[in-house]
Amino acid sequence: xxxxxxxxxxxxxxxxxxxxxxxxxxxxxxxxxxxxxxxxxxxxxxxxxxxxxxxxxxxxxxxxxxxxxxxxxxxxxxxxxxxxxxxxxxxxxxxxxxxxxxxxxxxxxxxxxxxxxxxxxxxxxxxxxxxxxxxxxxxxxxxxxxxxxxxxxxxxxxxxxxxxxxxxxxxxxxxxxxxxxxxxxxxxxxxxxxxxxxxxxxxxxxxxxxxxxxxxxxxxxxxxxxxxxxxxxxxxxxxxxxxxxxxxxxxxxxxxxxxxxxxxxxxxxxxxxxxxxxxxxxxxxxxxxxxxxxxxxxxxxxxxxxxxxxxxxxxxxxxxxxxxxxx
Numbered sequence: 001x002x003x004x005x006x007x008x009x010x011x012x013x014x015x016x017x018x019x020x021x022x023x024x025x026x027x028x029x030x031x032x033x034x035x036x037x038x039x040x041x042x043x044x045x046x047x048x049x050x051x052x053x054x055x056x057x058x059x060x061x062x063x064x065x066x067x068x069x070x071x072x073x074x075x076x077x078x079x080x081x082x083x084x085x086x087x088x089x090x091x092x093x094x095x096x097x098x099x100x101x102x103x104x105x106x107x108x109x110x111x112x113x114x115x116x117x118x119x120x121x122x123x124x125x126x127x128x129x130x131x132x133x134x135x136x137x138x139x140x141x142x143x144x145x146x147x148x149x150x151x152x153x154x155x156x157x158x159x160x161x162x163x164x165x166x167x168x169x170x171x172x173x174x175x176x177x178x179x180x181x182x183x184x185x186x187x188x189x190x191x192x193x194x195x196x197x198x199x200x201x202x203x204x205x206x207x208x209x210x211x212x213x214x215x216x217x218x219x220x221x222x223x224x225x226x227x228x229x230x231x232x233x234x235x236x237x238x239x240x241x242x243x244x245x246x247x248x249x250x251x252x253x254x255x256x257x258x259x260x261x262x263x264x265x266x267x268x269x270x271x272x273x274x275x276x277x278x279x280x281x282x283x284x285x286x287x288x289x290x291x292x293x294x295x296x297x298x299x300x301x302x303x304x305x306x307x308x309x310x311x312x313x314x315x316x317x318x319x320x321x322x323x324x325x326x327x
Contacts, residue, residue, distance in 0.1 A: 003027075003060060005051050005108070006314030007070045008115070011036060011088040014043070016050045017310035018058040018065070021318045024126030026307050028058035036089045040096045043089075048105035067109040067321050068102060069313030071118035078160045081112055087178075111317040111325075115139075115309055117163055119302070120147025121154050122312030123265050127304040132263040136255045137302075138165055138248070140270035143178070144186040150259055154316070166190070168254055170247055188247040191270050194223045194240060201236045208236035227273045241276040248277060249284025252299070256285070256292045267302035274301060 002021040007014065017029035032050050036043055047070075055062055074086035074093070081099025085092050102110045113121070120129075120137035129135040133152055139145040144166025148155040155162045166186040167179050174183025187193060198221040202211040210229050214220035229237035252264055266277065278299055285294045304311060 001027075001064075002318065003065045004314040004318050005054065005065060005068045006118075006310035006312070006317075007047060007051060007068060007102075008118075008309040008313065009043075009047065009070060009072045010034060011073070014047050014050055015306075015310060016047075016054040017307065017314065018054055018060065019311055019314035021315055024311060024315075026310060028054060029307070029310065030054045030057060034089075040083075040089075040091060040093050040098075044096075044098060044101045045105070048102055051102070051106050051108070062107070065108060067111065067317040068106065069111050069113060069118070069315070069317030070098065070102065071113050071115045071309045071313040072098070073115045076112050076114055076160055078112055078156070081110070083112075109317070109321060111313075111320050113313055113316045114145075114147075114160060116145025117147040117154060117156070117160070118312035118316065119145075119267050119304075119308040120149065120163065120265075120312065121316050122304055122308040122310070123267060123302050124149045124154075125315045126311055127308060128265045128300045128302050129263050132261065132298075134259060134261045135263045135265060136165065136252070136259070136261040137163075137265045137267055138251070138271075139268045140189060140191070140266060141268035142191055144184075144190050148255075148259060148261075165251060165255060168251055170250055185247060185251045189244050189251075189270070191223050194226060194244055194270065195221050197240045197243070198226045198229075198237070201240070206236050209234050210237060223270050223273065227276060230273075230276050238276070241273060242280045245277045245280025246284050249281040250288065252281060253285055253289045256289055256294065256297060260292055260297075262296065263298045263300065265300055265302050267308060271301045 006017045013031045015031040017026040075084040083093040083096045099110045116139045123129045135149040137147045146165030147163035167184045171183035175187045177184035177187045199218050226237045
């Protein structure tokens with residue numbers, strides 16, 4: 001076995017998985033609350049404890065594990081192993097030496113990767129993107145992230161920021177995005193953006209079962225609720241997914257004419273809507289993209305679920321060690 005630890009640092013929980021890189025199997029996984037308000041030093045100490053506890057609980061010795069990959073939601077300095085800006089964690093973690101701290105506390109070489117890029121790499125290595133020489137991934141959740149694998153390599157660009165597919169401009173006069181730009185894909189196709197369209201439909205009194213499904217508690221309207229309404233034939237919910245699919249189709253079309261991936265993977269909670277999104281995406285590509293043969297591009301949903309980040313981080317650590325990149 002070729003064992004690595006993949007760690008997924010989130011605002012609510014920290015998850016660690018013992019991964020056999022040769023098979024893509026998560027042998028054992030464990031999670032603990034992040035308790036991020038305690039500060040980054042406390043969180044890093046808890047993360048190191050989790051790594052060591054997961055190794056022990058998996059029935060392996062620490063000496064059998066070759067390294068640790070950590071995925072974090074934000075901007076990272078991959079070369080120096082620092083977090084620069086983690087917007088969902090209190091204090092935002094500026095210039096925090098995450099790599100050196102975990103290496104020091106565990107004795108294991110440690111590597112960092114942005115969460116969306118880790119999902120991309122995991123899906124490419126072991127999931128829905130397997131076998132594609134060039135692949136694009138869109139992570140659809142509270143925000144819209146992404147990643148690119150180009151000619152068999154994870155494309156990182158300047159400072160590891162390549163692949164922020166959710167922050168391409170869809171409408172230059174569009175609403176403000178959290179990144180500071182106007183009209184980003186994230187402002188149209190994120191979970192909150194989709195839910196907001198459902199809330200608007202109810203508030204405007206449109207004929208729909210959306211309100212009934214949540215007993216008219218607007219705070220309970222989510223993409224999952226809208227998907228249920230659409231599956232039941234609700235025209236307003238179907239219209240919302242049609243519109244969201246069109247926006248995603250425009251964004252995917254931009255990627256197709258830029259790097260021509262043979263697979264596009266949709267990951268994250270919103271992607272669970274499946275054909276409600278995939279069908280309008282495909283229609284949009286067929287009507288808008290003429291310079292690339294879209295029939296040769298597979299648009300698929302992710303297959304690794306919540307293990308994608310752990311698998312991606314672990315396999316990224318393995319890749320860098322194999323290349324002789326020392327932390």
